[in-house]
Amino acid sequence: MRKVVVVTGANSGIGLALCERLLSKDDQIRLCLACRNLQRAENARMALASSHPSADISVVQIDVGSVKSVLQGAKELKERYKRIDHLYLNAGIMPNPRICFKAFITGLFSRNVISMFATGEGLLTQEDKVTEDGLQEVFETNVFGHYILIKEIEPLLCNVHNPSQVIWTSSSNARRSAFSLTDYQHSQGQESYSSSKYATDLLSVALNKHYNKQGMYSSVVCPGLVMTNLTYGILPPFFWMFIMPIMWLIRLFTNSFTISPYNGAEALLWLFSRKTESLDSRAKYHSCTSGLGNNYVQSYKMDVDEESSDVLYRKLLDLEKQIRKKITPENK
Numbered sequence: 407m408r409k410v411v412v413v414t415g416a417n418s419g420i421g422l423a424l425c426e427r428l429l430s431k432d433d434q435i436r437l438c439l440a441c442r443n444l445q446r447a448e449n450a451r452m453a454l455a456s457s458h459p460s461a462d463i464s465v466v467q468i469d470v471g472s473v474k475s476v477l478q479g480a481k482e483l484k485e486r487y488k489r490i491d492h493l494y495l496n497a498g499i500m501p502n503p504r505i506c507f508k509a510f511i512t513g514l515f516s517r518n519v520i521s522m523f524a525t526g527e528g529l530l531t532q533e534d535k536v537t538e539d540g541l542q543e544v545f546e547t548n549v550f551g552h553y554i555l556i557k558e559i560e561p562l563l564c565n566v567h568n569p570s571q572v573i574w575t576s577s578s579n580a581r582r583s584a585f586s587l588t589d590y591q592h593s594q595g596q597e598s599y600s601s602s603k604y605a606t607d608l609l610s611v612a613l614n615k616h617y618n619k620q621g622m623y624s625s626v627v628c629p630g631l632v633m634t635n636l637t638y639g640i641l642p643p644f645f646w647m648f649i650m651p652i653m654w655l656i657r658l659f660t661n662s663f664t665i666s667p668y669n670g671a672e673a674l675l676w677l678f679s680r681k682t683e684s685l686d687s688r689a690k691y692h693s694c695t696s697g698l699g700n701n702y703v704q705s706y707k708m709d710v711d712e713e714s715s716d717v718l719y720r721k722l723l724d725l726e727k728q729i730r731k732k733i734t735p736e737n738k
């Protein structure tokens with residue numbers, strides 16, 4: 407049976423590099439690019455098809471920042487496939503990022519300098535906004551839209567005899583102190599990205615608790631620091647090009663400067679061939695690149711506790727109910 411792989415945010419950056427690497431590994435897969443912009447998705451599909459002419463690559467329109475769009479996209483997936491073997495939840499945003507240069511300079515002369523480069527902790531703030539669904543945009547895009555997608559295509563993912571994998575692109579920037587269960591959408595603070603990635607980590611643990619017995623396994627990946635449209639929103643491309651020699655130098659001290667989308671996709675690709683039984687529910691699988699440019703995967707225990715993960719999951723179930731009522735009032 408040909409494996410079905412769905413990737414959100416597949417038209418650029420890490421998502422696109424993952425698709426390219428998946429097809430190079432196994433061009434018998436049925437690959438579906440789940441993207442919000444059909445033109446960008448079609449361009450990506452054509453680029454992938456030109457290097458893998460015999461591959462089965464299709465597109466589905468899903469804007470994870472809109473529940474209506476997720477419901478419509480999920481309906482199309484259910485019409486098209488009987489099951490989904492690997493669902494990569496990769497789409498993500500970091501809107502209006504700002505660097506705190508004071509924290510950067512202070513960090514440079516502190517003993518936490520390596521960890522600062524690896525996680526970006528305390529260096530960035532973002533400006534969030536409210537979507538048409540009435541949710542915080544970063545939370546809806548990075549977490550809730552994907553959560554609804556899983557719920558909608560649950561029958562395609564849950565099979566005890568043939569388990570499926572859900573793989574989240576999280577981040578080393580996920581931080582417990584940026585997240586609060588009383589403000590899990592992060593409407594109050596300025597670190598919505600960090601908060602959303604921590605929520606991803608908590609949600610993945612909860613999904614394993616609720617779905618492993620039904621044949622669905624969730625894992626979390628950190629791709630490292632990668633040059634993509636997301637990082638070009640933090641500093642312009644010419645600046646990153648200019649400091650590239652410094653980045654290679656920093657790579658001698660931290661393996662998290664993966665830099666290219668190809669390298670960043672390492673752990674995502676690695677998980678593709680893992681047996682579900684061998685996965686650790688609480689591990690974050692990191693793409694790593696050594697000073698000499700060699701790629702490998704390292705797993706670290708996540709800073710999550712079961713109670714917080716349960717509480718968040720219950721809050722998401724409640725929010726799901728509310729949103730579904732709002733969108734389809736006849737179901738009241």
Ligand SMILES: NC(=O)C1=CN([C@@H]2O[C@H](COP(=O)(O)OP(=O)(O)OC[C@H]3O[C@@H](n4cnc5c(N)ncnc54)[C@H](OP(=O)(O)O)[C@@H]3O)[C@@H](O)[C@H]2O)C=CC1
Binds near residue numbers: 418636
């Ligand atoms: N770059 C880095 O250093 C790191 C990135 N990550 C994570 O990796 C993931 C991929 O990001 P990256 O490749 O870096 O950045 P890109 O901006 O290149 O890719 C993000 C992808 O997500 C898509 N996307 C954004 N919003 C939506 C939406 N509402 N609905 C559907 N798709 C959407 C984008 O589509 P469109 O082209 O239409 O905008 C794009 O395809 C993200 O989750 C990010 O948080 C994690 C750690 C480090």
Ligand SMILES: CC(C)CCC[C@@H](C)[C@H]1CC[C@H]2C3=C(CC[C@]12C)[C@@]1(C)CCC(=O)C[C@@H]1CC3
Binds near residue numbers: 522523631637641656
């Ligand atoms: C000399 C240069 C390397 C200076 C760059 C300073 C900062 C802009 C960067 C240092 C660590 C970076 C980092 C990210 C963004 C850019 C930095 C803060 C991320 C937060 C990007 C998105 C992620 O998901 C994780 C990254 C961690 C490291």
